[in-house]
Amino acid sequence: MNATQLGRAFFKPKWPSTIARRGVQNQAQAPRPRRPSQRPPISRRPSKAEPEGHPNPNYKGPTMSPRLMTFLGISVLGISSYCGFLYASYSREVSKSQALDIPTDVSDRYNTTAPTFDAEVELSEKAMRMGSKRADLIRLARGDVLEVSCGTGRNLEYYDLGERRGVDEDGKAAILGCRTLTFVDLSPQMVAIAEEKFEALHPGYKSQSPPVTFRAQDAASVTVTAGAPMGENKKAYYDSIVQTMGLCSMPDPVRTLRHLGEITEPKNGRILLLEHGRSHYNWLNRILDNLAPAHADRHGCWWNRDIGAIVKESGLEIVEEKRWHFGTTWRYVLRPRASSE
Numbered sequence: 001m002n003a004t005q006l007g008r009a010f011f012k013p014k015w016p017s018t019i020a021r022r023g024v025q026n027q028a029q030a031p032r033p034r035r036p037s038q039r040p041p042i043s044r045r046p047s048k049a050e051p052e053g054h055p056n057p058n059y060k061g062p063t064m065s066p067r068l069m070t071f072l073g074i075s076v077l078g079i080s081s082y083c084g085f086l087y088a089s090y091s092r093e094v095s096k097s098q099a100l101d102i103p104t105d106v107s108d109r110y111n112t113t114a115p116t117f118d119a120e121v122e123l124s125e126k127a128m129r130m131g132s133k134r135a136d137l138i139r140l141a142r143g144d145v146l147e148v149s150c151g152t153g154r155n156l157e158y159y160d161l162g163e164r165r166g167v168d169e170d171g172k173a174a175i176l177g178c179r180t181l182t183f184v185d186l187s188p189q190m191v192a193i194a195e196e197k198f199e200a201l202h203p204g205y206k207s208q209s210p211p212v213t214f215r216a217q218d219a220a221s222v223t224v225t226a227g228a229p230m231g232e233n234k235k236a237y238y239d240s241i242v243q244t245m246g247l248c249s250m251p252d253p254v255r256t257l258r259h260l261g262e263i264t265e266p267k268n269g270r271i272l273l274l275e276h277g278r279s280h281y282n283w284l285n286r287i288l289d290n291l292a293p294a295h296a297d298r299h300g301c302w303w304n305r306d307i308g309a310i311v312k313e314s315g316l317e318i319v320e321e322k323r324w325h326f327g328t329t330w331r332y333v334l335r336p337r338a339s340s341e
C-alpha cells in the first residue's frame, strides 16, 4: 500500500457502511416491501362495488396541505382567544353589576335617555323583526284606544285611524279602526317625542274631533273620565289598551295590569301586550339575572322579569299567548275576567 492508498483508507468515511449495515438490520425487522403492482396506478374514485381498502397501494390516506393546516391553527387560536376575552369581559361586567344597589323603580332613567332611545333600540329591533310583531298587535286595536308607556311612539305608524263599518278577518260585519287614541307615558320627555312623531306622520290629524291625546301620566292612575276623549257615548271603558315593552320598566307591574283591567270594556275589550322578560332557557336567564342591575341602572328596564307570572298574578284572562326569541319576547291578548255577579 503506497502513501496515497494509505491516506484514502484512513480518511474513507465510515457512515455509508454504517447506514448500509443499519439498513440491512432494519430490512430484517421491517416488513418486506411489496412488489410494485403490475396494474397501472389508479387515480379514480373507488366504485361502490369495490371491496374495503384503497385499491391503490401507494395511497397514504387523506392529506391536508400545510397552508390549510396553518389557516386552521390560526383560526382555532383566534376563536379561543376571542372566547377567552368575551368570558373575561362578561365576568368583569357581572361583578360590577352584582355590586350595584339599584332601586326597583328605575323609570326615571327615560327622562335622560329619551333623545337617544330610538337610536339605541333600532338595531336590535330590526334584527328581531319587532316591526312586524308590533304591527300585528296594533292591528287588533279598535274603538277607543289607550296606549300606556307609549315611550317615543314606536307603534304610532301601525294604528288604523278613524272608526268605520267594515268586515273583519272572519268575514263578519264589524266596526273597524280607532275612534279615539290616548297616549300616556310617565316620562314627559318620551311622550313629547311621541307627539312630535305623530304630527309628522299625520299632519293636522291630532286636532280633529275626536282628538288624539298625548300626556305624561302614570299608567296606574289613568281613568276613563280623566281627560280621555270618549265622545258622546260617555262610556266608562277603553275598548283596547296597548302596552309594548312597559312591564319591565314599572315598579309594580301587577298592580298596573290590574288597574288596566278595571278600565277595559268588560265584554269585548282587550289588553294587548308585547313585552320582554325571562326566557324558556335557564342558561339565558342566568345571564339576564347576572347583568340585570347594570342594565336596569343604565336603561331603566328590568329585563329578567317573569312576564308570565306577572300576567297570571294580575288575574286577567288570557285570550292568547305567544313567545319568540328563546322565549324572551312575550305577546298577550288579555281581557278582564268575567265577574261572577
Ligand SMILES: C[S@@+](CC[C@H](N)C(=O)[O-])C[C@H]1O[C@@H](n2cnc3c(N)ncnc32)[C@H](O)[C@@H]1O
Pocket: 107, 110, 148, 149, 150, 151, 152, 153, 154, 184, 185, 186, 187, 190, 217, 218, 219, 220, 243, 244, 245, 246, 249, 250, 251, 301
Ligand atoms: C322600554 S320603554 C318602551 C317604550 C315603548 N312602549 C316602546 O315599545 O318602545 C318603557 C317606557 O315605559 C315608561 N314607563 C315606565 N313606568 C311607567 C308608568 N308607571 N306609567 C307609564 N309609563 C311608564 C317609560 O317612561 C318608558 O317610556
